[in-house]
Amino acid sequence: MRALVVYETIWGNTGSLAEAAAEGLRGSAGVERVDVVAATEAPPAIDPEVDLVVVGGPTHAFSMSTASTRNNARQQGATEIPARGIREWIDELAAPTSAVAVATFDTRTVKPRLPGSAAKKAMKALVAKGFRPVDSPKTFGVHGYSGPVADGELERAREWGATLTDA
Numbered sequence: 001m002r003a004l005v006v007y008e009t010i011w012g013n014t015g016s017l018a019e020a021a022a023e024g025l026r027g028s029a030g031v032e033r034v035d036v037v038a039a040t041e042a043p044p045a046i047d048p049e050v051d052l053v054v055v056g057g058p059t060h061a062f063s064m065s066t067a068s069t070r071n072n073a074r075q076q077g078a079t080e081i082p083a084r085g086i087r088e089w090i091d092e093l094a095a096p097t098s099a100v101a102v103a104t105f106d107t108r109t110v111k112p113r114l115p116g117s118a119a120k121k122a123m124k125a126l127v128a129k130g131f132r133p134v135d136s137p138k139t140f141g142v143h144g145y146s147g148p149v150a151d152g153e154l155e156r157a158r159e160w161g162a163t164l165t166d167a
Contacts, residue, residue, distance in 0.1 A: 001028075001051045001165060005036040008057035008065060008085040010078045013147040014107045017140050018056050020154045021105065024161025025054070031165060039086045045094040052164060053131065055122050056105040057086040059139075062116025064090075076145055086122055095130045102131035103138075103164050105157070110141035110150050134164060 005022045009015035018036055025034045037043075039057070046053060060069035064087035074081050104126070106118035119137030127133060140157055141150035 001031050002047075002049050003031065003034045003052040003054065003164075004042075004046065004050045005034065005054040005056070006039055006042045006086065006089065007036070007055070008039045008082055008089075010058060010065075010070065010073045010081060011142075011146045012080075013142045013149050014056055014058050016149055016154060017105065017107060017157045018054070020157035021054055021056070021161035021164075024158040025052075025164060027158075028162050028165040038082065039089040040082045040084050042089050042093075044092060046096050046100055048097055050100060052101040052103070052134070053126075054103045054105070054161070054164065055086055055090070055126065056107075057118045057122065059106045059108045059114070059116050059118040062114075063087075063121045064118040073145070078146070086118070087125075090122060090125045090129070093129060099130060099132040101134045101164075102126045103133070103135045105138040105140060105160070107140050107142050107149075109144060111143075135160075 007018035065085040104119040104122040
């Protein structure tokens, strides 16, 4: 089995969680290869050899980030703003040639607890393109907008990653 993890990160938290999920995947039986790439570097089409795609991004304004919400993050002090997030990557992504398995996750602040989910919106867009969901969208907590990742969340992401091959 081959997996591709695509993520968007602004403060580094979602990237850390993507790496943790990938670690969990790598430890699963039958997994040959797991590639982890930022949305800015993600391919325009999924390689036919890839069996599972995991997509993660921060929740901004109740959904996936936009150029405007990424600019707002810059105004809050973020210095590493990606030119393209998961929203744009998914929009430009070619439909898979078969029903490739997909799982999604997002990050949100633990306090204040805000509504909305980038993971749910990403899943909906990916399913519309022909991907097959293998798990419900997951949310991982961060402290404040800039982080750090909330206690226990990296381990939870590793554990979650390890379960994705079961489906």
